[in-house]
Amino acid sequence: MLHSVITEHIAKVRQQVEQACHKFGRNPSEVKVLAVSKTQPAEAIRVAAATGQQAFGENYLQEALQKQQELADLPELEWHFIGAVQSNKTREIAENFAWLHTLARQKIAQRLNDQRPAKLPKLKVLIQVNISNEASKAGILPSEVLGFAKQLLELPRLEVCGLMCIPKVSEDFTQQRQAFAQLADLQAQLMQALPELNLTTLSMGMSGDLEAAIAEGSTLVRIGTAIFGAREPKV
Template identity: 50%
Template structure:
């Protein structure tokens, strides 16, 4: 465990978390949505376990991590807090799938059948099925992870037939842009993929899109989960 956080920093995280909730509520109200339908995922990658505890003490339970070994260390440190829900949101290398399958509740970045099958095989039998989101490369960037939209049906069918995985929806990290209309366009494309997939798999209920810079556009397009890190925990070290 890292050194005890100062009271001032704990207050800062509490205030930032409150502000993030308020931002979601305001965007939901503006776009005629129920704020309770949008989950806040606090992205805690690169931040110590004490930062997570500061948010936990404010009632927050959903945390996102991108680096496997760092995340496993924190999950181990916080093992007594059994109601924390851990999401893996980073790219998945084949040699890291066992650790992801063993320690996380959700994985949001499955983008190919090989990874899905490894996670299914390596998920411990005494744990509930691993909740899975397919990462979609919605802006078709050559350097970005995610399956192509045209590959979505095949990958979804593969996951659906994995008994230790539970397909719950889609995730995307579109190309960065300050153009609000372009942001909304990317998100609407993902939402359309989600709606089409839901017609085949009624259990899916999550479309994870939107980060600190584009929360409003994501909520306008129908996001059910937004991923916010810096605005809660401060700049990454």
């Protein structure tokens, strides 16, 4: 049952992405799906991987490390850390993940840089932007992004790949697009100001606002419930 449901869901998500790309003049190959697998068992990830899904996003470090051990026979999996980063977690993130989506503090960036093993490629990082200026949301304000990016250029073990946001929840398609358009504009400004950065990734859009994100240039959509169903309760 698990296998058939997840396989069916992934096919639907891929179809949604493709339809949105065609609707807004995008090439479907430009948009990558990140399967958000937090609180899901390793077996669910294994089923998803059998469909060709390789990128998985995790929020909880110890849970993620356990799943990485259980799935060590699948070295092609690409692990993204998409949760809040505390100082005492930076070493394990630096050692065990290919991507970090939630970089918003210079202190954390410095620790990740210093702790990234030389044997591994650079840690790919995204600057998290609080695009809707919500007190409850993590991330830096749009006005702070350029200065932060300049600081990150000094860290040789990190590769700044783009921006990420979680905008204010809205059911209105126009409002969804507006928030994503702001992040896309911010990334364009950053690329002009710092051409030495190779900013190829806009991580924006989830199950509820995927189409609006793709309309505004998202290259990576973070999809959890639409793939795995309701989350298992975290113990």
